Amino acid sequence: MVRPGQWGVRARVERFSEPALLLLLRERPAHGYELLEALPPLTGEARVDMGNLYRVLRALEEDALVTSRWEAGEPGPAKRIYELTTAGKGLLDEWASALRLSRERIDTFLDRYEGR
Amino acid sequence: MVRPGQWGVRARVERFSEPALLLLLRERPAHGYELLEALPPLTGEARVDMGNLYRVLRALEEDALVTSRWEAGEPGPAKRIYELTTAGKGLLDEWASALRLSRERIDTFLDRYEGR
DNA sequence: GGCCCTACATGTAAAACACACATGAGAGTG
DNA sequence: CACTCTCATGTGTGTTTTACATGTAGGGCC
Numbered sequence: 298m299v300r301p302g303q304w305g306v307r308a309r310v311e312r313f314s315e316p317a318l319l320l321l322l323r324e325r326p327a328h329g330y331e332l333l334e335a336l337p338p339l340t341g342e343a344r345v346d347m348g349n350l351y352r353v354l355r356a357l358e359e360d361a362l363v364t365s366r367w368e369a370g371e372p373g374p375a376k377r378i379y380e381l382t383t384a385g386k387g388l389l390d391e392w393a394s395a396l397r398l399s400r401e402r403i404d405t406f407l408d409r410y411e412g413r
Numbered sequence: 414m415v416r417p418g419q420w421g422v423r424a425r426v427e428r429f430s431e432p433a434l435l436l437l438l439r440e441r442p443a444h445g446y447e448l449l450e451a452l453p454p455l456t457g458e459a460r461v462d463m464g465n466l467y468r469v470l471r472a473l474e475e476d477a478l479v480t481s482r483w484e485a486g487e488p489g490p491a492k493r494i495y496e497l498t499t500a501g502k503g504l505l506d507e508w509a510s511a512l513r514l515s516r517e518r519i520d521t522f523l524d525r526y527e528g529r
Numbered sequence: 530g531g532c533c534c535t536a537c538a539t540g541t542a543a544a545a546c547a548c549a550c551a552t553g554a555g556a557g558t559g
Numbered sequence: 560c561a562c563t564c565t566c567a568t569g570t571g572t573g574t575t576t577t578a579c580a581t582g583t584a585g586g587g588c589c
Binding site: 305306307309316317339340341388389391392393396397398400402404406409 | 511520
Binding site for chain 4: 444449463
């Protein structure tokens with residue numbers, strides 16, 4: 298976005314969908330599409346890219362931060378249900394403290410911006 | 414960072430150096446190297462990439478958000494002094510409100526994380 | 530059969546960021 | 560005066576992250 302007369306600003310935390318995902322999964326196991334719909338109110342983004350969402354889920358699984366199992370039988374296509382592991386909970390905790398730090402930095406910035 | 418057994422987490426706001434730059438320049442005109450040293454306490458990052466810093470400065474100038482002039486004569490190499498324009502102040506204001514939103518989203522996340 | 534919704538996924542381009550290196554002035558040291 | 564150090568401004572290029580587009584497939588509805 299650093300280029301045209303397009304200096305629209307969003308101020309997003311990078312990879313914010315990742316901790317959001319982990320938090321939702323800590324609350325209860327879920328499948329991808331379900332998470333896709335549950336994410337926006339948590340992230341504040343209107344839409345979440347589904348392609349990348351599935352990629353993140355599989356990357357998390359590769360490192361044993363979540364596990365998955367297929368759930369067939371239900372009406373509609375088969376669903377892959379994801380569940381948080383203990384390691385995954387640990388990562389969520391890391392995110393939480395990183396986000397607290399991030400919030401402090403934003404506060405520092407805004408205080409200085411407001412001239413305090 | 415989404416790949417190896419490397420799930421270290423930083424939770425940075427994307428392009429955060431940009432509003433930081435604008436804020437510093439609102440306080441007083443400055444040259445690149447000076448900004449480079451003034452940024453870390455504001456962003457919380459240990460180091461800021463100088464290459465990208467200069468690129469951002471010139472991109473900002475292209476869109477008339479800052480102006481620059483060479484300052485020679487002083488001891489040491491010539492410096493390019495950057496100054497914030499009215500449009501630049503406007504962009505800083507946009508960043509500030511975007512950052513307030515971002516902080517609220519983090520709060521929402523943390524509240525839910527802490528089970529409230 | 531044609532259309533929509535759910536569900537999972539890959540391909541690829543663009544944006545943001547990190548790392549490495551080049552250039553040059555002046556100042557201090559042996 | 561060659562050597563190294565700091566200040567200062569940049570370019571080149573690879574990696575990571577995000578965005579946009581597309582593909583496949585089951586099932587319900589009319």
